[in-house]
Amino acid sequence: MKNDLQTLQLAIELCGIALETPLIPASGTMSKEALGEVAGVYGAILPKTTTPKERAGNPPPRIAETPAGMVNSIGLQNPGIEKFLEGLDDFDLGVPIFVSVAGDAVDEFVALCDCLAGDDRISAVELNLSCPNVEHGGLTFCAGPTSVEEVIGACRAAYPGKPLFAKLTNEGVVANAIAAEESGADALTVINTIPALTIDPESQSVLVRGGLSGPAIKPVALRAVYDVSRAVNIPVIASGGVSTGTDVAEFMLAGATVVQVGTISFVREPGEILREFSEYLDRMGTTASELTGAL
Secondary structure, three states: OOOHHHHHHHOEEEOOEEEOOOEEEOOOOOOHHHHHHOOOOOOOEOOOOEOOOOEOOOOOOOEEEEOOEEEEOOOOOEOOHHHHHHOHHHHOOOOOEEEEEOOOOHHHHHHHHHHHOOOOOOOEEEEEOOOEOHHHOOOEHHHOHHHHHHHHHHHHHHOOOOOEEEEEOOOOHHHHHHHHHHOOOOEEEEOOOEEEEEEEOOOOEEEEEEEEEOHHHHHHHHHHHHHHHOOOOOOEEEOOOOOOHHHHHHHHHHOOOEEEEOHHHHOOOHHHHHHHHHHHHHHHOOOHHHHOOOO
């Protein structure tokens, strides 16, 4: 339970949205069953990415542990936007709800934004720009500034009046961040997982071909946040490798306004990370709102 001093110390604002803490769960790492354990820890809730229709995801194996991280290839398994919205109230902890969306083409992103635009329960939408774009030869939306501009520009028109975030991968992140800002994004989530591969030497076959997350990618994500925050004039949401409260502080010093907690939440309580971050603020005699970009 935070006291009044901690409340003031941890409070942050993101695109005009007041958050009690600068921590947010990374999409895909926050289950409904664990919500009761994070009350008072996260400043906003970000459920798993939703798509226009139900997706079964990729066949197993879909997760492989690696040194200081894991490689996953879940395949955006989810029940689709209609069922997602039916269960959205389950994520209500009295804090803002952000919704992550993904599509296989620009018009799918637009349809999702259209569907969410009139829902007062939703404070912002995060566009997951790391899935294949069938309209551009299977490349990811973040493969280049032109496609980034196309999808964000179309979604901005479909989702007026509320913040629109763009989640970018590390490849070409600065150029794509600039394009995202110019086409109407209100904040940027940096970064997504890094392409990776694991092999089973006994069967002499590929085990999981997917994205690497966890502490192993922290230096890469930190560099991306640092570079992007100096190239744009909109807030940066850090994501990638956080495992301690000190990590949170480092990302904010590098330029992040808020920080997503992902893979580490499977092995550490997010509340411990928030406590460590609060202790850091105490030690430095500062507040979360003063920390961003103070490097």
